[in-house]
Amino acid sequence: MTNDPTPGACNLVIFGIAGDLARRKLLAALYHLDLENLLHPDTRILGLARSEMNDDDLRNMVMNSLVQFIGGDLNQETLRRLMRRMSYRSLEFKNTAHFKGLQEWFKDSNYRSIFYFATPAAVYADICAGLSHAGLIRSDSQVIMEKPIGDSLKSSKLVNDLVGSRFSEEQIYRIDHYLGKETVLNLLVLRFANSLFTSNWDYTCIDHIQITVAESVGLEHRWNFYDKAGQLRDMVQNHLLQILCLLAMEPPADLSPDSIRTEKLKVLKALRPITKENLGKNVVRGQYVDGFVKGAPVPAYINEEGANPRSTTETYVAIKAEIDNWRWSGVPFYLRTGKRLAMKHSEINIHFKAQPHNIFRNSFPDLPPNMLTIRLQPDEGIELQMMNKVPGITEIGQITRNHLDLSFSESYNSSRIVDAYERLLLEAMQQNQSWFVRRDEVEQAWIWIDDIIRAWERSGVRPDPYPAGSWGPTSAIALIARDGRHWDE
Numbered sequence: 001m002t003n004d005p006t007p008g009a010c011n012l013v014i015f016g017i018a019g020d021l022a023r024r025k026l027l028a029a030l031y032h033l034d035l036e037n038l039l040h041p042d043t044r045i046l047g048l049a050r051s052e053m054n055d056d057d058l059r060n061m062v063m064n065s066l067v068q069f070i071g072g073d074l075n076q077e078t079l080r081r082l083m084r085r086m087s088y089r090s091l092e093f094k095n096t097a098h099f100k101g102l103q104e105w106f107k108d109s110n111y112r113s114i115f116y117f118a119t120p121a122a123v124y125a126d127i128c129a130g131l132s133h134a135g136l137i138r139s140d141s142q143v144i145m146e147k148p149i150g151d152s153l154k155s156s157k158l159v160n161d162l163v164g165s166r167f168s169e170e171q172i173y174r175i176d177h178y179l180g181k182e183t184v185l186n187l188l189v190l191r192f193a194n195s196l197f198t199s200n201w202d203y204t205c206i207d208h209i210q211i212t213v214a215e216s217v218g219l220e221h222r223w224n225f226y227d228k229a230g231q232l233r234d235m236v237q238n239h240l241l242q243i244l245c246l247l248a249m250e251p252p253a254d255l256s257p258d259s260i261r262t263e264k265l266k267v268l269k270a271l272r273p274i275t276k277e278n279l280g281k282n283v284v285r286g287q288y289v290d291g292f293v294k295g296a297p298v299p300a301y302i303n304e305e306g307a308n309p310r311s312t313t314e315t316y317v318a319i320k321a322e323i324d325n326w327r328w329s330g331v332p333f334y335l336r337t338g339k340r341l342a343m344k345h346s347e348i349n350i351h352f353k354a355q356p357h358n359i360f361r362n363s364f365p366d367l368p369p370n371m372l373t374i375r376l377q378p379d380e381g382i383e384l385q386m387m388n389k390v391p392g393i394t395e396i397g398q399i400t401r402n403h404l405d406l407s408f409s410e411s412y413n414s415s416r417i418v419d420a421y422e423r424l425l426l427e428a429m430q431q432n433q434s435w436f437v438r439r440d441e442v443e444q445a446w447i448w449i450d451d452i453i454r455a456w457e458r459s460g461v462r463p464d465p466y467p468a469g470s471w472g473p474t475s476a477i478a479l480i481a482r483d484g485r486h487w488d489e
């Protein structure tokens with residue numbers, strides 16, 4: 001780990017350069033890093049995919065992607081620099097012998113390699129075998145792996161074993177791009193750099209916590225991939241559980257990868273298992289039927305392009321998660337996430353406990369407790385709802401609910417919030433694993449998720465319908481209402 005923001009030179013090899021992730025996220029991230037002078041002048045980038053292209057075709061593809069996903073106002077000097085770094089080779093990842101053809105590219109430079117697997121997980125093992133066969137893996141090589149790492153504990157172990165047979169855990173960087181988001185990283189600062197929250201962050205002061213990750217989009221031509229996964233595997237196993245860990249973990253000794261990841265692992269181990277017996281009270285599955293999103297009609301999940309009309313995959317899930325440890329005794333974490341909801345909106349709400357005695361009861365009988373909101377998107381920021389006296393010559397009892405609002409874009413006068421992939425690529429180049437997921441975290445998260453899936457299978461639970469453009473099934477309202485609470489909307 002180094003404090004120098006500009007990482008040393010490396011050979012970045014992107015497997016799957018022609019794919020959606022690379023075009024939408026990785027190329028834009030590399031452009032911005034180069035713009036900020038955060039790529040070493042000697043860093044080279046090799047793109048690999050099946051498509052037949054030469055270096056010029058690749059540069060055209062890169063240019064088109066940057067214009068599409070960043071806009072036309074690109075810095076010409078940065079573009080020239082970025083293009084000079086890039087080359088392309090067509091490669092069938094399943095053909096081990098083909099990898100020998102890469103040796104020539106590596107001969108030109110002795111810098112360490114970072115292999116970015118922006119491909120379906122099904123070819124990770126082939127890529128590892130090919131790299132090994134061609135003698136391209138060194139003790140200082142790194143590998144960045146995209147989610148999902150398997151679709152169960154068993155399959156994730158298989159992927160981890162296969163990659164682990166070629167790379168040590170210190171060489172493996174498992175991406176959960178939520179860990180690169182400004183507001184998610186800020187959770188650590190909020191909790192551990194503010195004594196106000198350090199001392200109030202437990203069952204004595206917090207009533208409950210809500211984590212919402214709502215998307216208004218549907219499947220965007222990913223129906224086949226998504227239908228095998230569903231919202232629980234696609235969003236909860238990784239993103240929502242990582243947020244939960246950062247909210248719930250004990251203070252790590254420092255920011256080193258193992259300090260942070262060991263504390264997150266303890267939270268995952270303390271999650272109360274969800275079984276067939278407590279499933280009905282703790283989990284809701286939903287699937288959208290036709291409705292309207294932003295005024296436009298949209299079809300039901302089972303009528304989307306390429307859909308199987310009998311699919312019972314969930315597109316929505318709400319969970320009451322409980323953590324069996326001292327700090328969080330009796331404090332539920334309500335998680336909900338879904339597709340085709342009313343709007344794209346992700347936030348964390350920390351509901352503090354009510355005052356034990358209300359001295360303002362004559363004018364304000366229902367004194368609302370404080371709530372801290374962390375907005376993940378849109379308009380990243382932090383908001384603290386608190387009670388305030390109405391200014392003026394009013395009685396002291398004239399009070400109102402108001403909020404302290406810290407919008408990142410306004411407060412820091414920044415027109416651009418750094419994208420998660422930009423930060424994570426930089427962290428990987430700096431060889432800092434703190435914001436990447438360790439093997440035992442991934443597998444522990446699968447243990448909890450597998451229990452839920454098994455309970456669904458055993459009880460034959462089918463998803464509850466909800467209209468596209470709504471906030472989910474009514475059963476999700478009932479899940480939290482049973483505890484005398486309601487979702488924040």
Ligand SMILES: NC(=O)c1ccc[n+]([C@@H]2O[C@H](COP(=O)([O-])OP(=O)(O)OC[C@H]3O[C@@H](n4cnc5c(N)ncnc54)[C@H](OP(=O)(O)O)[C@@H]3O)[C@@H](O)[C@H]2O)c1
Nearest residue numbers: 016017018019020021049050051092093118119120146147
């Ligand atoms: N897209 C996202 O927003 C997103 C978000 C989170 C995680 N991820 C993960 O990121 C990974 C990539 O996703 P994606 O959406 O970019 O996938 P994608 O659009 O299907 O692209 C896959 C890329 O891998 C290449 N490829 C696949 N199999 C190959 C083979 N046998 N030999 C050579 N090249 C091969 C493809 O090459 P050709 O183009 O030449 O066929 C393509 O460039 C997946 O693991 C996914 O789960 C994606």
